[in-house]
Amino acid sequence: MATESWLTKFPEMERADLVAIRKGLDATYREFSRTYGDVIESLFNPLLKFLVWFEKLLLTSPWWLVIAVVVALVYMASRSWKLSFGVIVSFMLIGYFGMWDNTMRTMSIITVCTLLSIFMGIPVGIMMARSDRARSVVTPILDIMQTMPAFVYLIPVVMLLGIGKVPGVIAVVIYAIPPVIRLTNLGIRLVDKEVLEAATAYGASPSQRLWGVQLPLAMPTIMAGINQTIMMALAMVVIASMIGVKGLGQPVLKSITNQYFTMGLFNGLAIVALAIIFDRVSQAYAKRTQRHLGGMQDG
Amino acid sequence: MGEPIIKIENLCKVFGPNAKSVMTKVAEGISKDEIFSQTGHVVGLRNINMNINRGEIFVIMGLSGSGKSTLIRHFNRLIDPTEGKIIVDGLDVMGLGKKELEQFRRHRMSMVFQHFGLMPHRTVIENVAYGLMVQGIDKATRHEKAGGWLEAVGLSGYEAQYPSQLSGGQQQRVGLARALCTDADILLMDEAFSALDPLIRSEMQDQLIELQDRLHKTIIFITHDLDEALRIGDRIAILKDGELSQVGRPEEILLNPADDYVEAFVRDVNRARVLTADVVMQPPVCRLTTENLDEALRQMRGHKHDYGFVFEDEEYTDYKGFVTRELIENEIDQPGKNADLSDLAEEVFSVQPDASLEKILPTSLEQPYPVPVVGEDGEFHGVVSRKSMISILSEKDESKVG
Numbered sequence A: 001m002a003t004e005s006w007l008t009k010f011p012e013m014e015r016a017d018l019v020a021i022r023k024g025l026d027a028t029y030r031e032f033s034r035t036y037g038d039v040i041e042s043l044f045n046p047l048l049k050f051l052v053w054f055e056k057l058l059l060t061s062p063w064w065l066v067i068a069v070v071v072a073l074v075y076m077a078s079r080s081w082k083l084s085f086g087v088i089v090s091f092m093l094i095g096y097f098g099m100w101d102n103t104m105r106t107m108s109i110i111t112v113c114t115l116l117s118i119f120m121g122i123p124v125g126i127m128m129a130r131s132d133r134a135r136s137v138v139t140p141i142l143d144i145m146q147t148m149p150a151f152v153y154l155i156p157v158v159m160l161l162g163i164g165k166v167p168g169v170i171a172v173v174i175y176a177i178p179p180v181i182r183l184t185n186l187g188i189r190l191v192d193k194e195v196l197e198a199a200t201a202y203g204a205s206p207s208q209r210l211w212g213v214q215l216p217l218a219m220p221t222i223m224a225g226i227n228q229t230i231m232m233a234l235a236m237v238v239i240a241s242m243i244g245v246k247g248l249g250q251p252v253l254k255s256i257t258n259q260y261f262t263m264g265l266f267n268g269l270a271i272v273a274l275a276i277i278f279d280r281v282s283q284a285y286a287k288r289t290q291r292h293l294g295g296m297q298d299g
Numbered sequence B: 001m002g003e004p005i006i007k008i009e010n011l012c013k014v015f016g017p018n019a020k021s022v023m024t025k026v027a028e029g030i031s032k033d034e035i036f037s038q039t040g041h042v043v044g045l046r047n048i049n050m051n052i053n054r055g056e057i058f059v060i061m062g063l064s065g066s067g068k069s070t071l072i073r074h075f076n077r078l079i080d081p082t083e084g085k086i087i088v089d090g091l092d093v094m095g096l097g098k099k100e101l102e103q104f105r106r107h108r109m110s111m112v113f114q115h116f117g118l119m120p121h122r123t124v125i126e127n128v129a130y131g132l133m134v135q136g137i138d139k140a141t142r143h144e145k146a147g148g149w150l151e152a153v154g155l156s157g158y159e160a161q162y163p164s165q166l167s168g169g170q171q172q173r174v175g176l177a178r179a180l181c182t183d184a185d186i187l188l189m190d191e192a193f194s195a196l197d198p199l200i201r202s203e204m205q206d207q208l209i210e211l212q213d214r215l216h217k218t219i220i221f222i223t224h225d226l227d228e229a230l231r232i233g234d235r236i237a238i239l240k241d242g243e244l245s246q247v248g249r250p251e252e253i254l255l256n257p258a259d260d261y262v263e264a265f266v267r268d269v270n271r272a273r274v275l276t277a278d279v280v281m282q283p284p285v286c287r288l289t290t291e292n293l294d295e296a297l298r299q300m301r302g303h304k305h306d307y308g309f310v311f312e313d314e315e316y317t318d319y320k321g322f323v324t325r326e327l328i329e330n331e332i333d334q335p336g337k338n339a340d341l342s343d344l345a346e347e348v349f350s351v352q353p354d355a356s357l358e359k360i361l362p363t364s365l366e367q368p369y370p371v372p373v374v375g376e377d378g379e380f381h382g383v384v385s386r387k388s389m390i391s392i393l394s395e396k397d398e399s400k401v402g
């Protein structure tokens, strides 16, 4: 009698079949990327040009000018001297410890990724809020995007576009975009029904409702989504450095392989500093613009 | 008054994914609960027919869940009916396209909401001007107009505040100003004063009545408070489980409730406060038109009364005053030429047709004869006797027993 049966051992697929499937899929995808890779890459050309230009701008501008501009932006957004002062100190320390260039590279890619996420995520979120059908399609996709290990979707991106800035940006955006989409949808759906009804009752058109009522009232929630997106983009920087994104992630990666503890720590701290700055500034900005909404949540 | 501006015909509303399929059941008259347990659909409104007249305050009343909000939202199609017609000024509202509907909402109707429905991110003046902004009117014009309405509701000086900085009563005034600012001739008010505390509420009712005296809008007002309905309503409709129980003038509802549901509603109402002189008044029994005192005495005796109301003409419109037998007899006993009856007639305590019984009662208890009801221009309407007042005020106790 056979010692193995389907009760003791899982009735697996034949190894040969499995290999065939893998090979087949891989070959198809490779074929696809070989034929369309160039076309797709050229589609991303404007993005690449912008990325390069923006990074160069940050790298070639004198350090004091960069700090001045950043601090001006921070102050405009938050109206807080304390926060602005904190930003100056952090940047001074970063520069003093020799991480200026990498920090600029990371800042440039984070800025681009965040803007991309916002410009793509908010419309998708609006679409989800408008139709339950769209929501039921998009939600599982977002679930996959957030739970799939980042390394897994790095593979097809790299196969398609190779190593470099653009695949890095794509990977970061895939990883970081779900919060903006989810919270835009949520924010719009949470808008007080009576207020929206009032707009409709006074004859507002769908676009007047969207721009005049839904988006402004959903803004606090959307801002929370943007904030999370920035944080996730920063977290992704280290992983993205594996596919050739330059910046603070690369030294961290190098430190892991070579066991340089201090170097890893310093660069890690620089990422943390950037994260805190982005976080505080976006939150302060949100709070400041939404102050008058204060008592209305119970309305 | 009297000319219908809004006509609702056979309006039905079923909530649920497949509303049309339930309509046969609705038509068969199966109850709301049964339809829900059989199909999972909620019957919101069932076969509503009514006319609302130009210039009246039409109150819709009913318990929570009776379909009041659903009904009022059909007027401007915030909710689309499952079946039925809505006609406003001859215009079939159901036939309007998207853009036409927007125009209709902008110019014909405005709405006041229970929880105010103000936009928290806009200032008070921007909120009031919202309707005009939607219409594309330029900022200077619309803010000037909005300022005027803000003043009319007593809130000038608050222009730059945000709604969250205002009290509930003030917020609803902003809501009212916003509704008036578009010059729409129909005003929809869904429990507009329900969220306010009693004192502020009665202040707002006064303000609404006062504004209405000036503006003569058609107002559809929803409430679940009968006192409020009786106070401001020209006519009242009572809804029960999505069906119309009764439509009528306040005193009709009060005196002739159509069913037990309406009856339960009106049971605890203070009738003396609600009923007015014109409801209980009757023609006077003893009317004197002669100038001859002896003839007058004879007529009085014929009616077995000790008093009479004196008129100049036979149509009993030119009211002169009131005389008692004693007064006439004294005059006859006087030496010299007797005065005419109309000179003898005295002015006595009289009331206007819209005076509440509450106001008439104390005086009428002191004087032994009926109180004349005289209009603003001195025209005579009738008299209110103590007996008729007492019988109408105690009627509800009899009907409870019966």
Ligand SMILES: Nc1ncnc2c1ncn2[C@@H]1O[C@H](COP(=O)(O)OP(=O)(O)OP(=O)(O)O)[C@@H](O)[C@H]1O
Pocket (backbone or CB within 6 Å): B015, B016, B042, B043, B044, B062, B063, B064, B065, B066, B067, B068, B069, B070, B071, B224
């Ligand atoms: N969107 C909806 N979907 C399903 N059922 C609904 C919907 N809107 C209202 N209903 C139902 O219709 C009925 C009437 O509701 P409606 O809100 O009109 O009552 P109402 O008289 O305004 O009550 P309230 O005094 O509480 O405001 C209720 O049974 C309610 O559950």
Ligand SMILES: [Mg+2]
Pocket (backbone or CB within 6 Å): B068, B069, B070, B191
């Ligand atoms: Mg309601």
